[in-house]
Amino acid sequence: MSRPASRILSTAAIAAVALGLAAPAQAKAPRSGEVQADAVAPRKAVTRHRGVFGGRPVRYVATAAETLLKDSAGRPAGLATTIAYVREDAGPASARPVIFLFNGGPGASSSPLHMEAMGPYRRTKTAPGDRAAGGWVVNPESPLDAADLVFIDPVGTGFSRPLDGGDAGEFFSTTGDALAVKAVIEDWLKANDRQASPRYLMGESYGTTRAAMIVKLAKDLPFDGVMLVALVGDTPGREMPHVASLPTMAAGAWFHGKIDRAGRTVDQVFDEAVRFARGDYVEALIQGASLPAAERRRIAERMSALVGLPAELIEEKGLRLSKNDWMFNILKTEGLRTGLLDVRVTAPLEPGQDGAIDDPALGVAPKRAPGAPAARPPTPAEIGPVPSPVVGRYLTEVLKHPSADPYYGVNFSVNAAWRHERDQQPIEALGEAMRDDPNLRLFWAAGYYDLTTPAYAARYTLDQAGVPAGQLTAAYFPGPHGVYDGEENLARFAAAVRAFVRGKP
DSSP: OOSOOOOOOOOOOOOHHHHTOOOOTTOOOOOTTOEEGGGOOOOEEEEEEEEEETTEEEEEEEEEEEEEEEOTTSOEEEEEEEEEEEESSSSOGGGSOEEEEEOOTTTBOSHHHIIIIISSEEEOOOOTTOOSSOOEEEOTTOGGGTSEEEEEEOTTSBTOEEEETSOGGGGSBHHHHHHHHHHHHHHHHHHTTOTTSOEEEEEETHHHHHHHHHHHHOTTSOOSEEEEESOOOOOOTTTHHHHHHHHHHHHHHHHTTOSOOTTOOHHHHHHHHHHHIIIIIHHHHHHGGGSOHHHHHHHHHHHHHHHOSOHHHHHHTTTOOOHHHHHTTTTGGGTEEEOSSOTTOEEEOOTTOOSSTTOTTTOOSOOOOTTOOOOOOOOHHHHOEEEOHHHHHIIIIISOOOOOSOOEEEEHHHHHHOBOOTTOOHHHHHHHHHHHOTTOEEEEEEETTOSSSOHHHHHHHHHHTTOOGGGEEEEEESSOSSTTOSHHHHHHHHHHHHHHHTTOO
């Protein structure tokens, strides 16, 4: 890297791609909320604040600004919003780290990382999917004492909007999205004279794909570190999807009291399940129909003791439990199902559920009346944009953002229009970049109770991508997809982020 930078010495909302919600390629870009390009100039609001973060008093400037993005023909095609918090009392800005943060979806705003974990304020706790209730409180765990924070809402999310007259659909693909967010980062660095600052990426859920793609495409924009939260793993084949999910099922069974805990912590049960999954279990799956009956029964009984389902059901499924098999059966006797983003969350078990967009931890599918007949869940396109009024009020009332539009916490129209480029292999590219640059460090955080992007699936993906073990910091949390859920998890997560940007192992 040619610029001066601190180097490491020795790691959302809504993961719709991992939920399998995205529609096939070639869907048209969403038109809802488009703005006339010739009537719009990027806006900016600047406010000053004080707070105590990480136990330190901090004076900071908050800037909510728009960046104009153009399509490949050079036409204005979208406005992307950044919400930046920059400390005023920390010496030369060129020496101060800056973290660029985004969530995933595709089609999710940065609000989970912003208003639940890293920002100077966070939303007060509400029920899953309730985006209108509650308010906000100071977040003393924000790492603003250690690094400046720039939250990015891609086009179609938050207050960011496509512009009429351009092709905003170019932003709704694996490559186009990464290039657009890269352009936003470059614009912010230049506009704020921060090209020399140490810089980091933090992506959650599909945002982990985005972060890795930016590293792949941004050879001219090097980073000091990458932070991945709830990594979207790649577990191909007949065996690995089941191997990768089993440890999370075991953690969920432990939480719901469906297995004998025998004095074990959830960490211990998860680790025991990983050892079984990558040993006896995968060997049994590879044998398939040639596995002797006695051995099949032994494996089924061992699985039963770990994941809490009857050995008979496990044998009936050929030892291959899908996520729905577990979610729809672990609490079946109580008439309940679990969540996918968070297996601790429960809801009534009803006919016709698909296990994905009707996830009670996601909270976007309409609730059915008790006893209503089975009906298919809505499609992402039918749900469309989902406003988050509380986040919108915070941005307009506290940060003085001038928008009168609804703030889209997640926009399923973007998700439905997305073009996934399965051949890009972004995590493999990240592994290659780390091998080429031994100073590039990776922080990875996973939740035991996240069945959407299971922790072992992510670890397997990182290992297979060749991420050097000496450059990886891994952190597991007894939490869901948003690993920072809960006071203890948030404190641990924020402390880990501080340590990472300060170069501490």
